[in-house]
Amino acid sequence: MTTTMAGALNRALRDALAEDPAVHLLGEDIGTLGGVFRVTDGLAAEFGDERCTDTPLAEAGILGTATGMAMYGLRPVVEMQFDAFAYPAFEQLVSHVARMRNRTRGALPLPLTVRIPYGGGIGGVEHHSDSSEAYYMATPGLHVMTPSTVADAYGLLRQAIASDDPVVFLEPKRLYWAKGELEPDVPPGGRAVLRRPGASATLIAYGPSVPVCLAAAEAARERGWDLGVVDLRTLVPFDDETVCAEVRRTGRAVVVHEAAGFAGPGAEIAARVTERCFHYLAAPVGRVTGFDIPYPPPLLERHHLPDAERVLAAVARLQWED
Amino acid sequence: MTTTMAGALNRALRDALAEDPAVHLLGEDIGTLGGVFRVTDGLAAEFGDERCTDTPLAEAGILGTATGMAMYGLRPVVEMQFDAFAYPAFEQLVSHVARMRNRTRGALPLPLTVRIPYGGGIGGVEHHSDSSEAYYMATPGLHVMTPSTVADAYGLLRQAIASDDPVVFLEPKRLYWAKGELEPDVPPGGRAVLRRPGASATLIAYGPSVPVCLAAAEAARERGWDLGVVDLRTLVPFDDETVCAEVRRTGRAVVVHEAAGFAGPGAEIAARVTERCFHYLAAPVGRVTGFDIPYPPPLLERHHLPDAERVLAAVARLQWED
Amino acid sequence: MDTAVDVRAGELLPEPEPHRVLGTGAEPDPETWPELYRQLVRGRRYNTQATALTRQGRLAVYPSSTGQEACQVAAALALEPRDWLFPSYRDTLATVVRGLDPVAALGLLRGDWHTGYDPRALRIAPLCTPLATQLPHAVGLAHAARLRGDDVVALALVGDGGTSEGDFHEALNFAAVWRAPVVFLVQNNGYAISVPLAKQSAAPSLAHKAVGYGMPGRLVDGNDAPAVLGVLRQALARARAGGGPTLIEALTYRLDAHTNADDAGRYRGDAEVAAWRDRDPLALLGDELRRHGLLGEEFEAAAREEAEALAAALRAGLGGDPRLDPADLFAHVFAAPTPQLRSQAASLEVTLE
């Protein structure tokens, strides 16, 4: 079935609600309105206000009450309206959601999914385009997933909701309307997927940057480079095996993401790939990222976001001479 | 003058209050009590409640009102009582403090210092021992400083308060009672310092891990390694020059910190050092860090925290054979 | 150990009925009422023009204050130039009434730099998007001014939805404990995007929150411009005199959708909107002025003309595409760019060459 990523997410939520009465959705404007991105469209009508609830406008309250619901055995799925509006819930996320299982030595698992639309490229004003994944990656106790395809949007979200651990599920805003095939079976979370094989170098990306890398790989053919593209799909846990197998084969790698480079996700990826593939590397792992600046005004965002051009420039820097 | 780090910080605050009427301290229990670590001891008595204010118990409120005070031209210095208790203020920090200058194109600078006692090793219960520096490093618009010596505690805090930009000032709890010489002149923020020269390999650390590295370097002599120790002092901006000069000389490096390894500060440090020193490196940059777990109970923390033993084990892995 | 409750409690509760002036037989004030009316007419035109410009792609998004102009205008007019205004994203109109260049006020919503003006020039804080986060700023600024001995009051605007955020609570509490010269105006327009007030709060009124902080709560008809102005002026005077903060809830209605991108038909019916159209703040004040013969044809024509001039200025000012310099991406992150930012700026420059 062909659908959009928003449609696939909607379908995943619907199927989860239908299959498991413990699943409850909470968020701002997710009921009657169906969410500002329409990801919950029709769900309140189908399952009622108590399964798909418009909460008061308070993110710590949303995540905190969802935590209590999970303590009672429900499986809450929380929507944060935009990336930057998840920050008020940061304490609940870091100090409770990520730690409840550990703090209680397994007695209180916390099966809770936090859906966060993230990233730029949609012309959003201030606070509507943050790439905040580094914060979640740096918080032990959270799984972090982010789909780049329609199939993964459905499949990973179902897995996230079914997980007995808390999952931060990052939805790339600018792919909400991208179309693709919905296939119910996708590889499990924690596994990266080679979206495109390539012999010259490996591009490592996730979420909104995967299509950028695929475009770059396409354009690279003209320049004689055969670039592979790995889609991480899951940032925590990290699939060292798949990523390193590729990098060892090609000996060259570039990590691409929208988040600021400094202490961004690419730092960890570059560091761990280097630790594991050092003697295979012809050049240091490249990073193509957003600049180390607050997210810029929409009219300048195209300069900030990695594009195929910048990816190829980084590939060119991979010391092809030697 | 010999004093403790807590004493040096107290002195820095006192001198700043005395010199600049725009400096105001805000925090929980910083007035009458002098702070739970006594860093503000005597300041309310000397400068009055309005210069050193016991606020209501609400961290977002503290940082948010301090932001408003800075907008009016004051220089607030905020104390967060413990690392994990800064999380409620995360939205104010990320969405406002870090961005006010940029958002207003320089019209509203935000000269504000956020002091945060951080790190473990003091037997603190849950939420009292977090190493949260990765969050601040990943937030463009913030300077991040952390002293490891009494002299830097004084000097860097004075610089932080004098800075026209917001500074997250991380105070290593377990060094509060460490003694040293107070010297008013220290190198400027943004500059790393070589605490100990060494020819075999370079240990890169900051804050509470600097003494650990110095001890490791001392112990390493027996094993025939001459280890240098770089104290970063400032995580943002990062002193590539000093760090890379050392690593190029030794060809081997290990980063040490208490924070969890995954997406921790060491990821950025290892990645950027590798980018800049790739062909000088005999081995990938090592990382000795806290595990990827929520901070453990006090009775287990010694296993979690990097010690000289673990540092030396990492040094041993730096491929000395070839 | 005296555990008896403070007797002031009763005085801090809001009146049982929202304060109203229009239609109560109150004597019109020829100084302020016509001026309020003139601004309401301008304000309405500003709203309709800005909304129209979104349709033409000249503005990325516009959260209209149509229906709420009485609050917007009164908020701006109640303040002295030395005071500070803390607007939310919906309050561009208030900034324009306060004197901000109408095009500069829309910078954020146009995709340009987040704050298209110098906040210190007219003492208008940046339009604030993260809900309720501007409230502690207002408190801190007011507190700082008082510490400095300056006669400055801060007025902070927030929506009904925003009152649910923790920052609302913390700000009001700090204000009361510090007796800061700050006034909080909640524009209760019945909705937070699609969420009606009943899902936001079960309180008798939002103004009833005030007593829990130890400040007075006032309730006012938010479509009655003289009433809003009056209540605001009282509260500001009280703050100025050292009496501390006040929470004001203005009952109003957002006649347009949340923004041009929103489809209000999904969550509210026409009948409800129609009922509020009958209480249009322009009509309410205009009718009363006419009844008292205070709205000459000439005055009305001049007001309309002025409004059209404002609309024309908007169209002209927003006609072209703003030219932003990519180098500015790095210019104001810090007082002086770090070495890292300098090198990133250089790399971008190379790409752009």
Added chain:
Amino acid sequence: MDTAVDVRAGELLPEPEPHRVLGTGAEPDPETWPELYRQLVRGRRYNTQATALTRQGRLAVYPSSTGQEACQVAAALALEPRDWLFPSYRDTLATVVRGLDPVAALGLLRGDWHTGYDPRALRIAPLCTPLATQLPHAVGLAHAARLRGDDVVALALVGDGGTSEGDFHEALNFAAVWRAPVVFLVQNNGYAISVPLAKQSAAPSLAHKAVGYGMPGRLVDGNDAPAVLGVLRQALARARAGGGPTLIEALTYRLDAHTNADDAGRYRGDAEVAAWRDRDPLALLGDELRRHGLLGEEFEAAAREEAEALAAALRAGLGGDPRLDPADLFAHVFAAPTPQLRSQAASLEVTLE
């Protein structure tokens, strides 16, 4: 468009004087009062013993509830076994009165694992340290129980300082909007570490915050155990019957320092403490029971004996050093350890060999 304020407002305000039972001539309840007293005696001994154990290094830290035992005991006794208790770090005693193993309750404060017990066994949430963050958990759990059709009420404890946090506000608002079966008990002991209530709030009382959420606020003498129990039982019954949440403020006093590590002499005088010692909850109830001849010597002796047994159990249970397994560091981060955690666990094992 009906803008008149809800008439219930008046009913939601707290009584002008805190509710009291002792010394009012109320008939003693022979069912509950002696049991309350027995628990108060145990509770006091628990507090003194735990504090003593900090001095011997057997406990890392202990936030004592000496002086607040009436609140602790009443909170535990007011609940049914099927209900849930959400304690803060100061409320170990309440968990012990509810039936938790007195040594397990102190795990956190001993440096052992954060929660030394299975929260589901006795329906006691983990002792919560980040202030007020447990309140939304209580609301969510109560809401979930109601959605499931279970007859479960949650009781959440918080301090006066904790009421300043945003999470307090958000939790109470959610509770009221959802009519969740939850009761909030604020133990107003006058201080947040060193900060007195006057720097925390300017409200007539903390119970006055309730009306701002649309729930009843009750004020009770927190050293009057039957009064606290009565008010709690009313509120819990109301919640159980679908009446929604209640905010209760209990006026009490922390006779000890904040924790054993705190020096209370820095921020409060002896006279203040002495005045509160005169209103010791044990003495208040004991005297009244004695006046009514309800406290036989035998009963008193048995209570003391039980208390000593509890203290002895503490000393015995905390005598040795707990043995923690370093492998457990990795065991419960996730349902199943990630490859990364497995390899970190392996590396630690190697070091320890």
